[in-house]
């Protein structure tokens with residue numbers, strides 16, 4: 109096949125003999141959180157945690173989903189759950205989200221909130237030293253002050269050990 113025009117040779121590239129058009133893209137993104145996560149985030153702003161109940165497996169999914177991925181059926185209703193629960197599992201991370209090294213580690217945990225069944229929410233632990241964390245320990249959400257909440261999972265600053273043994 110023969111293409112029209114003039115090709116660029118490696119020598120042209122080496123000598124910058126080609127046309128460029130400077131352009132800065134001003135890209136803005138917006139997306140829908142959907143019915144389930146949208147309400148979840150709005151409720152966080154009010155200091156509440158809401159999930160969706162599956163009538164078959166009886167789990168309350170938090171964060172909520174309109175569909176149970178286990179039973180392939182729609183979840184049936186909104187259920188408020190406690191902002192306290194137990195540590196299901198955890199990991200101590202010395203690496204930040206930007207891959208930099210942390211002096212003080214993050215304690216990332218899966219927390220099974222009271223009233224959810226076996227579903228867990230991923231968050232971080234605070235107010236505790238890594239050596240003192242135990243699977244099964246009770247923790248409670250530490251919320252940002254109401255005026256600083258924005259409707260994000262970070263409206264909960266972290267989960268801290270709870271004194272109320274259950």
Ligand SMILES: [Zn+2]
Nearest residue numbers: 162165176179
């Ligand atoms: Zn289910």
